[in-house]
Amino acid sequence: xxxxxxxxxxxxxxxxxxxxxxxxxxxxxxxxxxxxxxxxxxxxxxxxxxxxxxxxxxxxxxxxxxxxxxxxxxxxxxxxxxxxxxxxxxxxxxxxxxxxxxxxxxxxxxxxxxxxxxxxxxxxxxxxxxxxxxxxxxxxxxxxxxxxxxxxxxxxxxxxxxxxxxxxxxxxxxxxxxxxxxxxxxxxxxxxxxxxxxxxxxxxxxxxxxxxxxxxxxxxxxxxxxxxxxxxxxxxxxxxxxxxxxxxxxxxxxxxxxxxxxxxxxxxxxxxxxxxxxxxxxxxxxxxxxxxxxxxxxxxxxxxxxxxxxxxxxxxxxxxxxxxxxxxxxxxxxxxxxxxxxxxxxxxxxxxxxxxxxxxxxxxxxxxxxxxxxxxxxxxxxxxxxxxxxxxxxxxxxxxxxxxxxxxxxxxxxxxxxxxxxxxxxxxxxxxxxxxxxxxxxxxxxxxxxxxxxxxxxxxxxxxxxxxxxxxxxxxxxxxxxxxxxxxxxxxxxxxxxxxxxxxxxxxxxxxxxxxxxxxxxxxxxxxxxxxxxxxxxxxxxxxxxxxxxxxxxxxxxxxxxxxxxxxxxxxxxxxxxxxxxx
Amino acid sequence: xxxxxxxxxxxxxxxxxxxxxxxxxxxxxxxxxxxxxxxxxxxxxxxxxxxxxxxxxxxxxxxxxxxxxxxxxxxxxxxxxxxxxxxxxxxxxxxxxxxxxxxxxxxxxxxxxxxxxxxxxxxxxxxxxxxxxxxxxxxxxxxxxxxxxxxxxxxxxxxxxxxxxxxxxxxxxxxxxxxxxxxxxxxxxxxxxxxxxxxxxxxxxxxxxxxxxxxxxxxxxxxxxxxxxxxxxxxxxxxxxxxxxxxxxxxxxxxxxxxxxxxxxxxxxxxxxxxxxxxxxxxxxxxxxxxxxxxxxxxxxxxxxxxxxxxxxxxxxxxxxxxxxxxxxxxxxxxxxxxxxxxxxxxxxxx
Numbered sequence: 001x002x003x004x005x006x007x008x009x010x011x012x013x014x015x016x017x018x019x020x021x022x023x024x025x026x027x028x029x030x031x032x033x034x035x036x037x038x039x040x041x042x043x044x045x046x047x048x049x050x051x052x053x054x055x056x057x058x059x060x061x062x063x064x065x066x067x068x069x070x071x072x073x074x075x076x077x078x079x080x081x082x083x084x085x086x087x088x089x090x091x092x093x094x095x096x097x098x099x100x101x102x103x104x105x106x107x108x109x110x111x112x113x114x115x116x117x118x119x120x121x122x123x124x125x126x127x128x129x130x131x132x133x134x135x136x137x138x139x140x141x142x143x144x145x146x147x148x149x150x151x152x153x154x155x156x157x158x159x160x161x162x163x164x165x166x167x168x169x170x171x172x173x174x175x176x177x178x179x180x181x182x183x184x185x186x187x188x189x190x191x192x193x194x195x196x197x198x199x200x201x202x203x204x205x206x207x208x209x210x211x212x213x214x215x216x217x218x219x220x221x222x223x224x225x226x227x228x229x230x231x232x233x234x235x236x237x238x239x240x241x242x243x244x245x246x247x248x249x250x251x252x253x254x255x256x257x258x259x260x261x262x263x264x265x266x267x268x269x270x271x272x273x274x275x276x277x278x279x280x281x282x283x284x285x286x287x288x289x290x291x292x293x294x295x296x297x298x299x300x301x302x303x304x305x306x307x308x309x310x311x312x313x314x315x316x317x318x319x320x321x322x323x324x325x326x327x328x329x330x331x332x333x334x335x336x337x338x339x340x341x342x343x344x345x346x347x348x349x350x351x352x353x354x355x356x357x358x359x360x361x362x363x364x365x366x367x368x369x370x371x372x373x374x375x376x377x378x379x380x381x382x383x384x385x386x387x388x389x390x391x392x393x394x395x396x397x398x399x400x401x402x403x404x405x406x407x408x409x410x411x412x413x414x415x416x417x418x419x420x421x422x423x424x425x426x427x428x429x430x431x432x433x434x435x436x437x438x439x440x441x442x443x444x445x446x447x448x449x450x451x452x453x454x455x456x457x458x459x460x461x462x463x464x465x466x467x468x469x470x471x472x473x474x475x476x477x478x479x480x481x482x483x484x485x486x487x488x489x490x491x492x493x494x495x496x497x498x499x500x501x502x503x504x505x506x507x508x509x510x511x512x513x514x515x516x517x518x519x520x521x522x523x524x525x526x527x528x529x530x531x532x533x534x535x536x537x538x539x540x541x542x543x544x545x546x547x548x549x550x551x552x553x554x555x556x557x558x559x560x561x562x563x564x565x566x567x568x569x570x571x572x573x574x575x576x577x578x579x580x581x582x583x
Numbered sequence: 584x585x586x587x588x589x590x591x592x593x594x595x596x597x598x599x600x601x602x603x604x605x606x607x608x609x610x611x612x613x614x615x616x617x618x619x620x621x622x623x624x625x626x627x628x629x630x631x632x633x634x635x636x637x638x639x640x641x642x643x644x645x646x647x648x649x650x651x652x653x654x655x656x657x658x659x660x661x662x663x664x665x666x667x668x669x670x671x672x673x674x675x676x677x678x679x680x681x682x683x684x685x686x687x688x689x690x691x692x693x694x695x696x697x698x699x700x701x702x703x704x705x706x707x708x709x710x711x712x713x714x715x716x717x718x719x720x721x722x723x724x725x726x727x728x729x730x731x732x733x734x735x736x737x738x739x740x741x742x743x744x745x746x747x748x749x750x751x752x753x754x755x756x757x758x759x760x761x762x763x764x765x766x767x768x769x770x771x772x773x774x775x776x777x778x779x780x781x782x783x784x785x786x787x788x789x790x791x792x793x794x795x796x797x798x799x800x801x802x803x804x805x806x807x808x809x810x811x812x813x814x815x816x817x818x819x820x821x822x823x824x825x826x827x828x829x830x831x832x833x834x835x836x837x838x839x840x841x842x843x844x845x846x847x848x849x850x851x852x853x854x855x856x857x858x859x860x861x862x863x864x865x866x867x868x869x870x871x872x873x874x875x876x877x878x879x880x881x882x883x884x885x886x887x888x889x890x891x892x893x894x895x896x897x898x899x900x901x902x903x904x905x906x907x908x909x910x911x912x913x914x915x916x917x918x919x920x921x922x923x924x925x926x927x928x929x930x931x932x933x934x
């Protein structure tokens with residue numbers, strides 16, 4: 001029986017992704033928690049195995065070989081708790097992010113109220129809303145029934161009815177679901193998550209009866225002007241795990257090993273972001289970014305409140321052609337650093353979707369992937385930002401609000417040819433504003449730490465301190481000027497007392513050389529009413545930042561970045577910007 | 584490390600599961616020989632229902648309506664048949680608006696499954712029914728050549744394989760598709776011209792095998808009434824030598840092509856099957872293997888010019904690629920004699 005995470009010493013974290021299964025080992029060394037080693041293997045959720053256990057075993061075998069620690073018994077079960085001889089671990093956390101996203105039908109009363117909230121709830125995990133039902137729907141009830149039958153969803157998310165509000169309409173919509181489900185074979189019926197008016201729970205049960213597996217969550221729209229997804233998000237994470245446990249062998253066992261706490265990877269990552277948002281400056285949010293094969297995930301945390309966007313349609317794997325529905329090849333091609341056509345972009349996107357686990361092996365392929373990555377980041381941030389409430393620090397139309405720090409993970413970043421390339425991709429795609437720090441989750445630990453965070457915060461804090469790579473503090477002034485115009489004066493005082501002065505011109509990227517880990521005091525004076533997030537346009541001041549791998553970066557290219565219309569000039573500028581960041 | 588596998592085999596035993604998406608009727612028996620066009624199972628997959636709101640139709644309460652419904656679940660009705668009533672002075676009744684089957688009665692609402700032609704699942708290839716899948720279909724076994732691709736338009740096709748390629752790097756033009764291809768499966772090379780698709784449709788062919796295809800043609804290809812299988816991917820690519828030799832040497836033989844989606848979870852992949860006589864049943868191809876020296880592999884990255892080679896050895900450390908990425912890799916000797924370093928993630932075993 002797996003023991004609780006509290007008071008445990010060693011922790012094993014297992015993550016089963018679409019392509020790769022990883023096993024991570026954490027333990028106490030000289031009185032502090034440390035990340036010790038990782039093993040990985042190809043995920044075996046697909047045919048012919050259709051069972052993640054083989055991939056998990058292989059990852060654990062590799063971890064055992066690297067760490068010298070025996071982790072599995074002869075019967076294949078994990079040794080929990082650890083033994084005096086050093087074998088085994090005291091606790092296990094597990095996350096998954098594999099397979100096709102859940103097919104969801106979102107149901108709500110009004111398009112831009114409860115239905116929109118149901119959509120946002122679906123976007124907190126690996127799910128795609130394939131159809132919607134609402135009062136605005138002009139289709140007759142039998143047509144709606146046929147729609148549900150044709151769609152064969154995994155899950156129906158039903159929202160609607162403010163607390164104490166009218167309930168007849170939502171009941172009618174749910175009746176349609178019940179009728180359709182009764183026509184389906186039992187093993188093909190969707191699960192239903194009702195996150196609406198609490199007062200009608202009994203009626204919902206009566207309507208759906210035993211036809212479906214029904215779950216309840218607190219109303220995500222308790223009042224017209226109020227949305228609260230948190231509790232429903234937790235419930236949805238559980239449902240995700242249950243649905244996949246029915247589709248893929250081995251998930252049930254992994255969940256048992258994890259004490260019933262198997263989480264979707266994005267949920268665990270979200271916990272990490274929430275944790276950080278309570279540690280850092282409450283005046284700004286914390287942003288987490290993850291780009292992977294199954295989805296692109298952006299999560300913003302503001303003093304413990306999360307806004308989560310999991311976008312399978314922007315995943316860099318099998319579903320990649322989905323990006324072409326919202327971004328043309330020509331738009332993506334603007335970011336190309338070599339001379340390739342929009343048709344090449346389209347061809348590459350489809351080719352990549354046929355071989356989702358492949359990696360760019362040539363300069364051509366790398367240029368294409370990096371261009372796609374920028375567009376994925378832009379689209380993901382744009383969608384998530386639409387959910388931020390008015391008053392969010394630094395929120396301006398079309399711009400990314402203030403975050404500190406930004407935590408980045410995903411092979412596109414962790415396996416980038418250089419830290420400069422990783423950072424430039426992030427700056428080009430996300431276009432952060434104000435002052436921030438970019439942390440790279442080099443060893444991809446964030447989700448594992450998130451899965452352990454609630455019960456073992458000491459482990460999280462201690463491992464974070466030593467395992468997140470500080471790429472650098474980034475200052476991104478917001479305003480308008482002609483290229484070449486000075487927009488910021490900067491005076492830096494390092495720990496040894498030496499000083500540097502810089503005058504930053506619009507349209508440039510500049511780097512202040514600061515040794516890694518060294519604190520530097522910056523005096524900043526924006527010119528021409530540029531805003532660096534220190535109290536308003538033109539307002540400057542003093543702040544202390546820590547030098548990263550790339551020092552301190554001033555991204556004065558403007559927000560939003562306006563690219564040169566001439567492709568050759570653009571490519572020259574890309575080369576120059578990259579050179580400034582170390583190439 | 585476990586390796587992805589692509590099957591390009593001159594003679595092998597092929598077992599394929601052909602199943603309905605919903606439960607239905609299986610129409611074949613174990614051991615039965617089947618031809619590609621044979622229907623092996625059928626089911627009502629296209630849902631069309633009519634909801635008859637009895638209380639509203641008769642102007643009465645749900646409770647009153649319940650007592651007046653004249654039908655039960657499972658009843659077959661014709662258009663005009665009495666469903667509920669009579670009620671009131673005017674003897675109002677509700678009649679069935681269409682022929683069908685009553686599938687649900689709940690709270691005095693009746694759901695009628697409207698008669699529609701059942702979806703028929705065809706065998707898709709020559710073979711023998713090796714096993715049945717209860718209520719869903721069958722596993723069909725065949726012996727022959729197998730060539731797998733990466734993209735299909737979801738259709739099945741069968742006919743004589745007709746080669747229109749002179750070299751593995753050929754690009755097909757509309758003029759090369761003529762009436763001699765009527766009812767055939769055309770092996771066609773690289774396609775970037777929508778007129779090729781239209782020409783094939785007007786002949787009409789039963790299917791086309793492309794080496795690769797311009798991605799801009801995907802929406803049109805999905806609409807074509809014949810099967811399309813793309814072997815190597817998107818953008819201009821050459822056909823690998825094993826696939827080229829295997830397919831061209833089987834010119835004028837019966838072939839089945841299945842344009843099913845490449846779905847790793849379900850294990851489905853678009854493919855070409857050419858039934859061949861064999862004295863003994865050859866072994867089935869392996870479904871999983873580890874990378875190892877001596878294996879024949881195909882390079883999967885975009886625009887790989889020479890795409891087939893043999894693994895010389897797996898590199899012990901991460902390899903530094905020309906674009907400065909690092910990855911687990913293998914040293915591969917290509918068919919032209921050149922030795923290159925290729926990320927393992929960009930290799931599939933040809934088995």
